[in-house]
Amino acid sequence: MVWQHFSASLRWPTFDYVDRKLYASGRKFEEAVQQLCPALLRGVEADLWRLPQGTTELSLTVAGAANCANTVPPISSFLATVRTAAFIEPHYQPNEPGALPDLRPADLAPPVDDVDLALLTKQNRFAGFALALHEPCFRGGGHNLDTLEWTLRYDRGIRPFANVHRVDEYWRIREQVLGPGRVEADNTPFRKGTDRDFAPASKAIPDARAAELMEAMHVTCMLHPLIAEVACDRYSGGFYYDAVRSAFQAVEHRVAVLAGATEVGERLMGIAFGAKPDPPKITVTRSTGGSLESEQNGMQFLFKGAMGALRNPRMHGPDEKDARDEADEMLVFASFLMRRLDIEDEQRKAAPPGP
Numbered sequence: 001m002v003w004q005h006f007s008a009s010l011r012w013p014t015f016d017y018v019d020r021k022l023y024a025s026g027r028k029f030e031e032a033v034q035q036l037c038p039a040l041l042r043g044v045e046a047d048l049w050r051l052p053q054g055t056t057e058l059s060l061t062v063a064g065a066a067n068c069a070n071t072v073p074p075i076s077s078f079l080a081t082v083r084t085a086a087f088i089e090p091h092y093q094p095n096e097p098g099a100l101p102d103l104r105p106a107d108l109a110p111p112v113d114d115v116d117l118a119l120l121t122k123q124n125r126f127a128g129f130a131l132a133l134h135e136p137c138f139r140g141g142g143h144n145l146d147t148l149e150w151t152l153r154y155d156r157g158i159r160p161f162a163n164v165h166r167v168d169e170y171w172r173i174r175e176q177v178l179g180p181g182r183v184e185a186d187n188t189p190f191r192k193g194t195d196r197d198f199a200p201a202s203k204a205i206p207d208a209r210a211a212e213l214m215e216a217m218h219v220t221c222m223l224h225p226l227i228a229e230v231a232c233d234r235y236s237g238g239f240y241y242d243a244v245r246s247a248f249q250a251v252e253h254r255v256a257v258l259a260g261a262t263e264v265g266e267r268l269m270g271i272a273f274g275a276k277p278d279p280p281k282i283t284v285t286r287s288t289g290g291s292l293e294s295e296q297n298g299m300q301f302l303f304k305g306a307m308g309a310l311r312n313p314r315m316h317g318p319d320e321k322d323a324r325d326e327a328d329e330m331l332v333f334a335s336f337l338m339r340r341l342d343i344e345d346e347q348r349k350a351a352p353p354g355p
Contacts, residue, residue: 002041002058003068010126010145015043016054030192039186040064042134042238046185048192062131066167077108077120077128079164082137084108085154086162100139103152105129122148133237136177137161140237153233182321223331224338226250231331240327245314247334248306254341255303258282265307273300283347284340299340306337 001021005013019029030048038046043058045051052058062078065071085103092101105125129150132138137158143150160177164170175183223231230250234243252264259272259281273296274280280296287295310330322330 002060003065003071006060006127006130007070010123010130010148012057012059012130014054015052015056015058018058033190034192035189036064037187037189039183040067041190044190046188046190048190059134060131062135062167063171065131073121073124074127074131075167077124078131079128079167079170080108080120081125081128081132081152082158082161082164082170085138085152086158089154089156089158100153100155102141103154105149126150136174136238138237139239139242140233142233179321221332221335224335224342226254226338227331227335231334235327235331240322240324241314244310244322244327244330244334247331248311248314251303251334251337251341252307252311254338255282258341258344265312266304269300269303269307273303282341282344284343286343303337306333310334 001018002013005011005017015029022029022032029051033041033044033048038044040061041058041064042061043052043056060068062075065075081103084107085101088103088107089101094101105122108120108125126143126148129141129143129152132152133141133143137154137160139153139155139157141150141152157177160173161170164173178186222228227247227250230246231243234240234246252268255272256262256264256268259268261268261271261281263271271278272280272282273284280300283296284299285292285295310333
């Protein structure tokens with residue numbers, strides 16, 4: 001059903017669409033989806049504890065598409081996309097430090113090794129892009145559905161996938177890159193969540209009331225625009241580790257600009273927020289009474305801790321993986337720090353012009 005909708009419209013269906021289609025045919029989404037697993041289908045929580053929002057897109061991985069009919073041309077285009085990116089990456093010369101190479105439809109112009117030219121239609125190249133967008137060998141991208149133009153970003157993580165010509169080759173390398181823990185989780189079928197118990201051990205709160213309280217504890221917030229700008233594409237691509245790293249890099253850069261300092265990390269935060277006896281260069285406090293000094297010191301420690309515990313390991317340590325739930329919390333924390341920096345910005349804008 002997911003692939004039929006995509007092949008007809010070049011759009012992934014929403015949860016509402018799939019849910020209604022299943023219900024109209026006499027099946028429940030929760031029962032049908034338990035025949036699948038995250039290695040095939042994206043957009044669904046592994047334990048079905050919370051169903052997707054109505055507008056959430058349900059998309060297929062490459063393995064999911066390979067299990068559908070009439071997917072040979074898009075998958076061949078996907079594999080050509082991977083090989084082309086892997087060929088270009090070692091020779092890429094960025095215009096500015098840190099810029100990632102990107103791949104566009106024109107980069108797949110014939111000849112592309114052994115791909116049948118008839119498979120490289122504009123629609124098939126777009127379908128190959130749609131399968132590639134959330135795969136771990138790429139780092140997100142964007143598209144225009146009206147023109148079928150698209151962009152995929154990538155980095156050195158594309159290198160292990162050079163010369164893949166078949167889905168099984170690609171998938172074997174993909175599993176090696178993700179590691180056994182992630183592979184095992186992705187290959188575990190979706191299941192009804194029965195192991196979450198939010199009631200106290202005494203069972204003093206009835207199950208229905210516990211579920212009600214649990215629902216009330218669910219919160220959402222809009223991320224600070226400067227955090228959303230650097231994290232959105234990476235997060236939507238499933239690269240939560242990169243999203244968190246980029247978010248705290250953005251915080252660090254803004255502090256450096258506001259403080260007029262060239263230091264980095266924890267040392268930068270000490271200079272910016274006032275390491276005694278030096279006064280702070282940046283003020284991010286809201287207190288006006290006796291708690292002012294306490295809040296300023298506390299904010300300094302929050303910014304320092306963010307650099308030491310969250311930014312530094314992602315800049316200098318091994319490229320680990322962040323769970324989505326924890327990444328959500330870290331991105332909210334980065335957003336909070338960025339909004340506190342707005343205080344300094346607003347004070348400077350409101351200050352009278354200097355002589």
